[in-house]
Amino acid sequence: MASKEGSRTKLSMKLLVDSKSHRVLYAEAGKDVVDFLFSLLTMPVGTVVKLLTAETMVGSVGNLYHSVDNLDDTYICRDDAKIDLLTPSAGCPGAELLQLEAPPPESVDIYRCNSSIHSYPNCRSYMTKVNGATCQNCRGKMTTKLVEIVDPAAGSVGAAVSSAAPGGAGFVQGIVTYTVMDDLKVAPMSSISGISLLNTFGVTNISSLNERTVQLGYSEGLEILKASLQSQTVLSDVFLGKKRKA
Numbered sequence: 001m002a003s004k005e006g007s008r009t010k011l012s013m014k015l016l017v018d019s020k021s022h023r024v025l026y027a028e029a030g031k032d033v034v035d036f037l038f039s040l041l042t043m044p045v046g047t048v049v050k051l052l053t054a055e056t057m058v059g060s061v062g063n064l065y066h067s068v069d070n071l072d073d074t075y076i077c078r079d080d081a082k083i084d085l086l087t088p089s090a091g092c093p094g095a096e097l098l099q100l101e102a103p104p105p106e107s108v109d110i111y112r113c114n115s116s117i118h119s120y121p122n123c124r125s126y127m128t129k130v131n132g133a134t135c136q137n138c139r140g141k142m143t144t145k146l147v148e149i150v151d152p153a154a155g156s157v158g159a160a161v162s163s164a165a166p167g168g169a170g171f172v173q174g175i176v177t178y179t180v181m182d183d184l185k186v187a188p189m190s191s192i193s194g195i196s197l198l199n200t201f202g203v204t205n206i207s208s209l210n211e212r213t214v215q216l217g218y219s220e221g222l223e224i225l226k227a228s229l230q231s232q233t234v235l236s237d238v239f240l241g242k243k244r245k246a
Contacts, residue, residue, distance in 0.1 A: 011036065011216040013180070015239060018201070020208040024182045024235040025201055031174035033216060034186055038171045040225055044088040052226050079130045113140040183232045214239050 013029040029037075045061060054062030068085045076082060113135035115123045120138045133142045172178070179189040179197070203209065214220075220238060227234040 012213055013216060015212045015214055015235065017210050017212050017240065018203065018208055019210055020205075022236075022240060023233065024240060025203070025209070026182065026197055027180040027235055028189060029178050029180045029186075031170060031172055031178075033180070034172050034178045035170035036216070036221065037180065037184060037186065037224075040228065043225075046085055046088045048225065048229075050087060051222060056226065058230055073130075079128045079133045083129070110146045111142045112144050112146055113138060113142045114144050115140050180235070182235045184228060184234050212239075 011032050013027045013033050015027045016025045017023070018025055027033075046065065049057055049061055049065040054065040056062075057065075065086065068082060071082075073082075108129055109131065110127050110129060111131050111133070112127050113120075113123050115135070115138045120140075123135055123137045123140075126136050126142070127146065128142050131143055131145075134140075135142050177189045179187050179194075198206075216224075223238045224234060227237045231237050
């Protein structure tokens with residue numbers, strides 16, 4: 001379920017928490033939350049590193065990101081190579097984090113070289129986003145600003161997905177509630193599956209269980225993304241502050 005808090009949309013889901021062990025047994029979630037979780041699979045590695053920052057990444061991927069960022073443009077074979085590597089587009093529509101509203105997009109300036117159209121008529125075929133790039137035709141500097149472009153689709157981070165969305169929007173059907181386990185296993189929910197899960201966890205005293213409805217916004221989404229790369233207790237880590245011990 002999606003709600004509004006200020007100008008930013010928040011999703012919500014219901015957690016079943018074992019207060020004795022201080023862990024989330026599972027969560028009940030709608031289509032919007034499951035669409036977000038599944039959309040993490042479509043995010044390019046470069047986007048993940050950019051969102052989480054290279055310093056917080058486990059392993060060496062962050063070093064690759066820093067290497068590209070710090071590499072002098074002299075060694076880059078094309079003008080937009082760094083953009084493609086450092087800010088790649090998402091794998092599919094709606095795959096951006098949480099499918100929530102993003103800040104207004106920055107405008108993009110387009111440049112051409114300063115050569116005369118009479119001397120180098122073919123130069124008009126070459127344009128770039130990088131001020132001062134080398135023209136592929138005359139080898140001059142491309143510093144003449146042509147136009148400012150704003151991508152209207154970039155004003156929102158994907159489309160908000162709800163159970164009332166048309167068929168085909170998002171990834172899953174909105175006609176059922178889903179079970180999301182602490183390790184992010186997802187399955188359609190039923191009363192039988194709920195009882196089976198309690199037996200699986202060895203719960204004998206239901207008085208230690210309590211339900212908690214949590215809000216899932218941009219910051220929680222980032223925490224889920226980060227925890228999903230490091231932990232098998234993602235929901236407990238994010239919503240209960242339970243840190244998994246090495």
